[in-house]
Amino acid sequence: MTVLDPQLARPIGRRTKPVPAPLRVRRTRDYVMCRPTEFAVEYAINPWMDPSRPVDRGRAMRQWEALVETYRSLGHVVEVVEPLPAQPDMVFAANGALVVGDVAYGSRFRYPERAAEAGAVATWLRGRGIDVTPASHPAEGEGDFLVLGHVVLAGTGFRTSLAAHVEAATIIDRPFVTLELVDPAFYHLDVALAVLDDGRGSASADIAYYPGAFSPHSRRTLRELFPDALLVSRDEALTFGLNLVSDGLHVVIPQEAGSMADRLRQRGYVPIAVELDEFRKSGGSVKCCTMEHHA
Ligand code: ARG
Secondary structure, eight states, X not given: OOOEETTTXXXXXXXXXXXXXXXXXXXXXXXXXXXXXXXXOOSOSSTTOXXXXXXXXXHHHHHHHHHHHHHHHTTOEEEEEOOOTTXXXXXXXXXXXXXXXXXEEEOBOSSGGGHHHHHHHHHHHHTTTOEEEOOSSOBOGGXXXXXXXXXXXXXXXXXXOHHHHHHHHTTSSSOEEEEEBOOGGGOSGGGTEEEEEOSSSSSOOEEEEOGGGBOHHHHHHHHHHOTTOEEOOHHHHHTTTTSOEEOSSEEEEEGGGHHHHHHHHHTTOEEEEEOOHHHHTTTOOTGGGOEEEEO
């Protein structure tokens, strides 16, 4: 008779040994950020935003500066784009473009409130010798495009259009995988899914995501592509735990996402918690404030 461990539904005594976490390797990154001089919540274009709730801009500024300091102390390069006057969401630099090497797919914001940001970011990138192709369909940069070594994960459903995935794939030389977002609280891909390791170093790509944010079809796609992904609960995702920035070893996460820290450690990462709650009032956190210029 085979005795089954009810927890594992697997014969006792044949348990596989726990696999040691892969050795995580940090790579120096180039980040682009935008000072929150104009930060405010003056309109509502996602369910987190409530213009009647005040924002403490001084506090937002201190939190943002501490994030810049965190990246620099980890040895990363942070460049800063000047904010446009009266563009309160421009601090969410991730949305400004998708930049890989010396080419970029410029943004075209879904809502007119943010439209002016795209041109300002494109001009700034061109000044640095980057060839920017502006999107001709709604596209919100790294809010919905997450770059891995072998593939770009592309979100749609709320902001970035499917047509933009097709267009971006003609500019960025990688296969694009479309993922459909279905829960308005997770209106950008970077609040529903995080790249922990982009797979360009020694380890294979590693991601974390909240399955409920995706359509059944996209969930299946994610399961097939990333069978070992770290799955995160809705509550954790609501703390913006997935809106993180990883350099392959250090994972900068919002302080409220503390419950994810242990599991990140078990996977070999070094979590670093930062206070960024002023930006939650606008529906953003660590990753939203950070555009990576991918090598
Ligand atoms: N208030 C901003 C908006 O709704 C937040 C953007 C957050 N950015 C991000 N990459 N998820 O557009």
